[in-house]
Amino acid sequence: MIFFDFHHHYKNSVSGIYNAEPGERPSAGLFSAGIHPNYISDHNEETIKWLYETAQNENCVAIGECGLDGLLATDFQLQKEIFHRQILLANEVNKPVIIHCVRKFYELIPFKKIAKIPMIIHGFNKKEQLAKDMLKHDFYLSFGKSVLHNLSLQKLLEQFPVQKMFLETDGQDFEIELLYRKTAELKKMTPEELQEQIFTNLNNIGISVPE
Template sequence: MHSLIDIGLNLTEKSFAKDSNEVVDRAIQSGVGQMILTGSSVSGSEKSLTIAKQYPNILFSTAGIHPHEASEFTQDSILSLKQLAQHPEVVAIGECGLDFNRMYSSQQIQEKCFEAQLELARELDMPLFLHVRDAHERFVEIMENHSDLINKAVVHCFTGNTTEVKKYVSMGFHIGVTGWICDERRGQDLQEAVKYIPLDRLMVETDAPYLTPRTLRPKPKHGRNEPAFLPYIAGEIAKYMGVSAEDIAKHSVENTKRFFQL
């Protein structure tokens, strides 16, 4: 089995504060050889980079402002992200995008923050780590105006349906899939949609500590998701895509290394 790569891990979250080193070690022992820590704010991106530097060539990070944090966005924020992106451990701009589910920031502010990060990725010629929830149509409109960036963009934590995934694939996006696929209540659309993701566009991720696979046995203590569970998620993705777990591992690792230049 190829050593997997987790493209989305929130290691700066409070639930990892006391044992982040053990979490990384367990992941490595479980066959997850590299992990990318998600930056969701300027301060969070700084923390992710600090942790990544402790594990050369194992941990990497992104630098970005999540739509939930868009109300904090200023031009100084973009300058801070640009400075962070100079570090070799930082492999993408994001997590950025649109979230019309909870609307912690207004649509107008979200779009302004998103556009600024798209321009930064273009300026730096870096990949994009994208978030979209309940905002598919507007997200597509914006990205069609930035079509030159799409081949270097991954829709992280895709939880949508077949119509949405077909559109993203036709546009040229890579797609990141999480343990959402293991949710018998909410994951049925995704279980069907993954059949339409080409193997050369697929990436795998945990989004830990969130989205613990509901079918995982035994259930983890405190319900916390970890990158060590990625092989289980990859196996479930394989089941619904109708391919082997080895195929998922091989292609997702090749795609991830090429995309992020790991």
């Protein structure tokens, strides 16, 4: 069984959504395309042009990862502007947004109000209260490797609605199956039931996965 990896950076992986790098045109499989705050520079028009073209590709199932990063030196106003433009694009092409966020979670909320499409915060490993607040604003959360060893995150997952979650490897080298097994155990489900639920969630955010 191949478990669905919601967000990863491995070009050769057969499962899930590959995150394309600016300028790249993936040839096979589902992918997401966006401008990570790391890629913001003084001349973004070229990257934005790439994104607008790439977003039309039928295998491009989401815009992202993009978002707000409080640890980067990049001007925060500029980060917000580039994020905003990507949300408008996502609205236009009717594709969900995969969000990268560091320390600026509450600043995502005004953007959620602009978005007409679902938003998924990837790599979530923060506190339960923050998860609840994000849930209240209708964000989905995608969880990664931290779930395997972070006890407070495991407790959070026990309470977290399975209808609002995804699972991912991101840039970490480990088997996604381990994460499905651990999460299924926490949710008192079988890994297969969890996978089924994740497919339903994907469907709910407008992503159809080829058989």
